[in-house]
């Protein structure tokens with residue numbers, strides 16, 4: 516990439532973008548399309564990752580019994596969980612790490628990826644709230 520390409524791509528109000536991201540707890544109850552989730556995931560994939568190994572996984576439950584069952588595993592969604600358009604689980608496959616010193620790397624890679632995912636949804640006008 517050229518410096519010019521980077522400057523053009525970064526020519527927007529980033530401060531406004533990050534300052535308008537908030538955890539959302541008042542959802543419309545509308546469902547979220549798998550296409551919207553896939554687009555956000557495809558953007559978040561650009562997040563740095565250990566040794567450029569792909570070990571990040573995203574599982575999506577859109578509505579109904581599976582979504583509600585997943586939400587029973589944590590209590591921080593009480594009051595708004597029933598209105599979520601989708602619940603995503605970000606996971607990291609530890610089999611891609613090969614030494615004891617890398618045992619915590621999943622939290623770093625997963626955390627970085629999750630934050631990128633949140634910003635991708637923010638860019639798409641979709642509210643999010645991290646849980647757990």
Ligand SMILES: Cc1cc2nc3c(=O)[nH]c(=O)nc-3n(C[C@H](O)[C@H](O)[C@H](O)COP(=O)(O)O)c2cc1C
Nearest residue numbers: 536537538539540589590591592593644645646647
């Ligand atoms: C790992 C993690 C777990 C969180 N768990 C919950 C939760 O269970 N319920 C909730 O309402 N918010 C949860 N949050 C959202 C935080 O409360 C929120 O990010 C924080 O108050 C800052 O507000 P902001 O996201 O609007 O900037 C969580 C955030 C993180 C990073």
